[in-house]
Amino acid sequence: MAINYKELGLSSTPELFKKAVAGGYAIPAYNFNNLEQMQAIIQACVETKSPVILQVSAGARKYANATLLRNMAKGAVEYAKELGYEIPVVLHLDHGDTFELCKDCIDNGFSSVMIDGSHHSYEENVALTSKVVEYAHAHGVAVEGELGVLAGVEDDVVAEESTYTRPEEVEDFVKRTGVDSLAISIGTSHGAHKFTPEQCTKNEDGVLVPPPLKFDILEEIEKRIPGFPIVLHGSSSVPQEHVATINEFGGALKAAIGIPEDQLRQAAKSAVCKINIDSDGRLAMTAAVRKVMAENPGEFDPRKYLGPARDILKDLYMQKNINVLGSAEKA
Numbered sequence: 001m002a003i004n005y006k007e008l009g010l011s012s013t014p015e016l017f018k019k020a021v022a023g024g025y026a027i028p029a030y031n032f033n034n035l036e037q038m039q040a041i042i043q044a045c046v047e048t049k050s051p052v053i054l055q056v057s058a059g060a061r062k063y064a065n066a067t068l069l070r071n072m073a074k075g076a077v078e079y080a081k082e083l084g085y086e087i088p089v090v091l092h093l094d095h096g097d098t099f100e101l102c103k104d105c106i107d108n109g110f111s112s113v114m115i116d117g118s119h120h121s122y123e124e125n126v127a128l129t130s131k132v133v134e135y136a137h138a139h140g141v142a143v144e145g146e147l148g149v150l151a152g153v154e155d156d157v158v159a160e161e162s163t164y165t166r167p168e169e170v171e172d173f174v175k176r177t178g179v180d181s182l183a184i185s186i187g188t189s190h191g192a193h194k195f196t197p198e199q200c201t202k203n204e205d206g207v208l209v210p211p212p213l214k215f216d217i218l219e220e221i222e223k224r225i226p227g228f229p230i231v232l233h234g235s236s237s238v239p240q241e242h243v244a245t246i247n248e249f250g251g252a253l254k255a256a257i258g259i260p261e262d263q264l265r266q267a268a269k270s271a272v273c274k275i276n277i278d279s280d281g282r283l284a285m286t287a288a289v290r291k292v293m294a295e296n297p298g299e300f301d302p303r304k305y306l307g308p309a310r311d312i313l314k315d316l317y318m319q320k321n322i323n324v325l326g327s328a329e330k331a
């Protein structure tokens, strides 16, 4: 039997996006696969009074089980209340690649789905996205589409090179598909290895800075679809202290540079109203686990290393909400 997201106390995105676009901030979309990630996300967003989008990838569903994830999201709504402040919680499918997967999520309590048809031809993308929108809207669920391809790995699809979104396509795409929000490609990419040091230049403080995002493309898109909710994927900043901790305690990460926070801050002020962050959380948790393991070789209670990992993750997300996305105090 199908379960509608309203039964789970979850929120839908259109109202939240409208407020975020008007208010010049972005709602955090954090991926989760397990209990500790979910706890950290909810704790951080309750403490900062931020709305939140809990994102589940196809890989997360395979890893954690769809029934458990749905009940965790339901629990997250109650958990937030228990922590003392009610925040809107969205359960969103990240990078859905087929109609069947989107339908399954809609029938299992998701309040928002992404259909990522950007790896198909334009006309195939329009057809696939329209089909998902038709089913989703009949169930009160909002849909995120994508135009343009991000570099990096997403659910086992590797794109070597990015293709920027073509502003001349957005109006037609939005009109013909009926999507509620649009993910665009303006120079961000998935994963921890977005830029090598060789691709960066040093600023006056000696910090390596990657090529700037294509804000001209974003502006052109905003001109063509004024006020339409825009989504930025691949928005991790790759905190260098966590990379250093991982490598200090036995890791072997290559030098990697992410998206500078000031560029995300700038994007959040525009029609970009949802910013996706996953890799930074993975780095933070891994750094904490490696450090605890290395410093306490006799420890074998998972709570002793997953607990500190959860705490570091919570700090990271609080900092993002307050200093980068501007979503704090907006719930």
Ligand SMILES: O=C(CO)COP(=O)(O)O
Pocket (backbone or CB within 6 Å): 031, 094, 095, 189, 190, 191, 192, 232, 233, 234, 235, 236, 237, 276, 277, 278, 279, 280
């Ligand atoms: O876009 C993302 C999830 O959809 C995550 O991006 P990052 O890999 O930069 O965290």
Ligand SMILES: O=C[C@H](O)COP(=O)(O)O
Pocket (backbone or CB within 6 Å): 031, 057, 058, 059, 060, 094, 095, 153, 154, 155, 156, 190, 278, 279
């Ligand atoms: O875009 C990709 C997200 O970071 C999810 O990654 P995943 O497919 O490994 O769960």
Ligand SMILES: [Zn+2]
Pocket (backbone or CB within 6 Å): 116, 118, 119, 146, 149, 150, 154
């Ligand atoms: Zn994609």
Ligand SMILES: [Zn+2]
Pocket (backbone or CB within 6 Å): 095, 154, 190, 233, 234, 276
């Ligand atoms: Zn993504």
